[in-house]
Amino acid sequence: MTSPSRLPVLAGLPLAVGSGLAIPVQGRINGALGARLGDGIAAAVVSFSTGLLVMILISLLLPRGRAGLARIIPAVRERAFPRIYVLAGGIGALFVFAQTFTVGILGVALFTVATVTGQTVSGLLVDRLGLGPAGRKSVTGIRIIGCILTIAAVGWAVSPRFAASSPGTEADGGAAALLLPLLLPVVAGFLMSFQQAMNGTATVHYGTPIAATLVNFIAGCLVLWTVLGIKVAVAGPGNPLPGEWWYYLGGPMGCVFIGLGALLVRTLGVLVTGLGMIAGQLLGSLALDVFLPVP
Template sequence: MPQPSSRSAFPLALGLPIAVATGLVIPLQGRINGALGARLNDGIAAAVVSFTTGLLLISAISLATPKGRAGLQRIMPAVRNRSFPRFYVMAGAIGALFVFAQSFTVALLGVALFTVAAVTGQTLSGLLVDRMGIGPGGKRAITGVRVLGSVLTVAAVAWAVSPRFGGDADVASLLLPVLLPLAAGFLMSFQQAMNGTATVHYGTPVAATLVNFIAGSTILWIAWLIKLAVAGPGNPLPSEWWYYLGGPMGCLFIGLAALLVRSLGVLITGLGMIAGQLVGSLLLDVVIPSPGAVVALPTVLGTVLTLAAIIVATLPWPKGSFARRGPAKGR
């Protein structure tokens, strides 16, 4: 059974750009899932569609590729032998929450504000997860600089979302849509760490991605069947092909994140993906604005400040740079 190793598969110069490029996919997935939720008038159904299409794709990849088949053979022995805590197989529930948050709130908030809210939660939890040592890279210290970067991120988010709370806006009606991506983003770092650890023992991120989609799809199907019994079905499925791309995009960033956390750690992987999310979300809301999207000056500047906070949190500051120095000798 493969064991965690400290040897990096990707150097920072290669892994970080991959993380940024992976993050660019997430806002596009959010736009697609949000549009599907609005089209179906059912956020749960949209999440079910996204996860089910992703499950079909990753199942085909698992069966069609040698590494995928080898990973399938390692899943049950790893779980049975408790190579990692068994609840890690439920990491897909976090992905289900994130996709549901996309389907339910993107049409209300716009991609940019959804992303900034999710970014806040992910930045804060990245510190916690690295400190707890949940990921395959082990424990990493919470430094003053990283805390400062997190505080700056929260301030940037408050600034970026401020246009939505001006004028006659109903703050109460926006509170849940903002809190949902915030909570989903907070849990994403835990998902990445759990998937990264499972990937070490499965031998491939394909198997970890498959387990994610099985768990998430199961939860979402149960939730949708309950909703169906209580409230009835929403609108019929659309015929346009692009509504069904959310699931395959989820396969891409879940698999790459599970692979990258072993080399970069949870915080750096998450922050790299955050940078891609911020750039991609603003571009989408500027070039193809969705109903309810607000891209005012504070939104843009708040996003820039968030990027600055990420830089502050990731720069290799010399040890003791921010330590309090005593009075100079000889004075």
């Protein structure tokens, strides 16, 4: 087994921030696609399917990708890591579905705070349990303070948008009407740290994050296509696919932060990787609001 080399922390943190920049862009694209199709499940399927196509091409064209492909089945057969780790893509599928289904209900502000809260809390837990390739990391006062400050900073940064994020909630029952939609991104954010730990551990045994990302998209597609098949059988298909090319960039954006996340957790740990991505997510969200505001 050839393990991927560890990145220096000073190089890993900027990469974590950079990968986080892709998350709000993906959210904007997937949210728009969900509205266009009138179906959050179908939009999530499109996003994951395009990401899978990208990863298949990368895996076949790059030597490291082909080497990683050759290690997937032996690693799973030999139980180099718990076999349930190959299902990490199901968590990614839940996150993408949460984007497409709840952003239109909650708005970007509440969605961001909900996912950041879940991800930050679970980052502490996953590191404490030692589920990631970096091993166990103690829950210190500094790490707890960092989590609290991160959640507070994100909440403060998006607070001006709270009022505009949830139109019509008073008529629909106020805050109570947001409770169930709010739980979905909280749970999706909470599970993201587990996904990063699972993908990071698999990356060590595959020798490359390319293979881990490919397996992630395969598992996510299996989940989403199954759910979509049930939905179509019950309620029928939604709107036809749009012709504009940019609607299909959500999947490639997912390749970026899933692949980098799988690589970085070995060096930075799950919590610090998550906090770096959160910083990038916040910067990306602010940049979108300034340069490409929603009409």
